[in-house]
Amino acid sequence: NAGVTQTPKFQxxxxxQSMTLQCAQDMNHEYMSWYRQDPGMGLRLIHxxxxxxxxxxxxxPNGYNVSRSTTEDFPLRLLSAAPSQTSVYFxxxxxxxxxxxxxxxxxxxxxxxLTVV
Amino acid sequence: xxxxxxIPAALSVPEGENLVLNCSxxxxxxxxxxWFRQDPGKGLTSLLLIQSxxxxxxxxxxxxxxxxxxGRSTLYIAxxxxxxxxxxxxxxxxxxxxxxFGTGTRLQVFP
Numbered sequence: 001n002a003g004v005t006q007t008p009k010f011q012x013x014x015x016x017q018s019m020t021l022q023c024a025q026d027m028n029h030e031y032m033s034w035y036r037q038d039p040g041m042g043l044r045l046i047h048x049x050x051x052x053x054x055x056x057x058x059x060x061p062n063g064y065n066v067s068r069s070t071t072e073d074f075p076l077r078l079l080s081a082a083p084s085q086t087s088v089y090f091x092x093x094x095x096x097x098x099x100x101x102x103x104x105x106x107x108x109x110x111x112x113x114l115t116v117v
Numbered sequence: 118x119x120x121x122x123x124i125p126a127a128l129s130v131p132e133g134e135n136l137v138l139n140c141s142x143x144x145x146x147x148x149x150x151x152w153f154r155q156d157p158g159k160g161l162t163s164l165l166l167i168q169s170x171x172x173x174x175x176x177x178x179x180x181x182x183x184x185x186x187x188g189r190s191t192l193y194i195a196x197x198x199x200x201x202x203x204x205x206x207x208x209x210x211x212x213x214x215x216x217x218f219g220t221g222t223r224l225q226v227f228p
Binding site: 004031035040041042043045048050058090092096097098102103104105106107108109110111113 | 149153162215220
């Protein structure tokens with residue numbers, strides 16, 4: 001099983017550029033989410049989705065957009081990259097408690113290391 | 118607001134020791150708690166998930182306990198090995214499906 005696949009693994013952007021981080025899962029999970037991980041700050045939730053067509057903001061949504069057109073894919077868009085967005089980004093998926101599931105073990109991708117110069 | 122704290126932040130032990138990693142959370146209204154392992158430069162790997170109705174879960178040399186009323190969980194690692202060296206993260210599922218993470222315990226096991 002592929003699990004959660006993120007692309008690219010590494011990316012360098014110039015300030016002001018835009019890009020899309022890709023995330024795909026093959027486990028038919030309803031819930032998908034994006035986190036950023038910064039030294040000393042742990043993982044912080046950017047955006048999440050409880051199903052196709054439904055997205056919502058997490059703790060640190062500014063500067064990011066998401067959409068969920070299919071169950072499998074949940075891309076994260078950086079609209080105009082800033083140095084403060086230099087971070088490691090993780091996508092995760094799980095079954096949804098809100099959908100009545102009890103086994104909501106979360107699965108993570110390998111991460112995208114983004115540097116904005 | 119739910120806050121998750123992990124103590125200690127770092128731990129260095131000789132091989133063979135039994136270890137206890139601690140996780141505490143401020144709001145006991147959680148659905149479940151999950152322990153993860155993260156190797157340097159890698160993603161998170163799920164180790165154990167404890168439902169709010171459970172007291173503990175075991176997988177091999179790992180045992181995680183949950184005391185929801187006191188807002189605490191411990192991860193016990195028996196007979197530690199150098200291959201256990203990694204950062205261990207706990208996360209609580211609190212309010213819908215969202216996970217709230219602690220900042221982790223960085224473990225080094227030396228031969």
